[in-house]
Amino acid sequence: MNSRALATIAVVMILTGCTSSPMKSTKKDNPGGKYLTQVANPGCLPHASLNNTLTPPVLYQGMVSCIKANNLNDGALLFALAGTYSYFDALRVDTDQARQAHSSMLGEALKSINNDQRQAFWRAINARFSNKQQLAALCRQVQDIGKPIYAPAYVLTGRENAGAGDITLWNSALNGYMHCATDVLNIR
Numbered sequence: 001m002n003s004r005a006l007a008t009i010a011v012v013m014i015l016t017g018c019t020s021s022p023m024k025s026t027k028k029d030n031p032g033g034k035y036l037t038q039v040a041n042p043g044c045l046p047h048a049s050l051n052n053t054l055t056p057p058v059l060y061q062g063m064v065s066c067i068k069a070n071n072l073n074d075g076a077l078l079f080a081l082a083g084t085y086s087y088f089d090a091l092r093v094d095t096d097q098a099r100q101a102h103s104s105m106l107g108e109a110l111k112s113i114n115n116d117q118r119q120a121f122w123r124a125i126n127a128r129f130s131n132k133q134q135l136a137a138l139c140r141q142v143q144d145i146g147k148p149i150y151a152p153a154y155v156l157t158g159r160e161n162a163g164a165g166d167i168t169l170w171n172s173a174l175n176g177y178m179h180c181a182t183d184v185l186n187i188r
Contacts, residue, residue: 035105035154036061036112044069047077052146056086056101057154060109067117072124079106079125080138080178081145088173089152098155129178139180 039057044066054062059082066075086102110118128134147170171182 034108035101036064036108038154041065044071044074045078046074047141050077050081050145052149054081054085055148055150055152055154056082056089056105059085060105064109064112067113067121070120072121075121076125076128077138077141079121080142082106084142084173084177085148087177088148088170089155091169091172093152093155095155095157097157098152101155135179136181139174139178142178143174143180 035057039055039061041061042054042058042065043062045054045059045062050059059078063075063078063082066072066078083102083106086105090098090102113121128138147167174180175182
């Protein structure tokens with residue numbers, strides 16, 4: 001493997017929250033089947049139509065549609081929002097299934113695009129996440145959309161605490177998944 005391929009893999013691991021993930025290792029498969037096939041594809045969702053009621057499976061489906069339409073900016077925002085929301089859900093539900101969902105949905109989404117589309121998307125993601133100003137802007141967009149207010153039914157089996165979670169978990173998700181600064185006061 002060349003150094004460029006290794007760097008790309010490292011970026012993917014960082015972007016998917018692997019470097020500071022609270023997730024415990026699990027070898028269990030999703031007992032409910034594939035996550036993304038359980039929801040209708042909403043198409044490529046533009047920033048103006050995003051809100052905190054959209055679940056990660058819906059957001060990842062939208063991300064795939066954006067990638068296929070070569071709309072990598074909206075795809076990057078959907079990637080960031082879906083990953084942060086699934087990370088948050090894994091923290092607040094705290095089950096093997098929730099952790100599995102967080103770690104597998106992105107891979108499930110990326111299997112539905114071809115190699116050229118995947119490479120173009122990772123180049124766009126790498127450019128945004130490696131540029132401090134672009135990353136800060138992406139973090140602000142996710143923060144402006146806000147902490148999820150849905151019940152994470154896609155990972156609940158009926159025994160878990162499905163509360164909306166608190167701001168500490170939300171900040172942990174923003175910091176752990178996207179590496180957003182969450183200890184700074186934003187004045188608007």
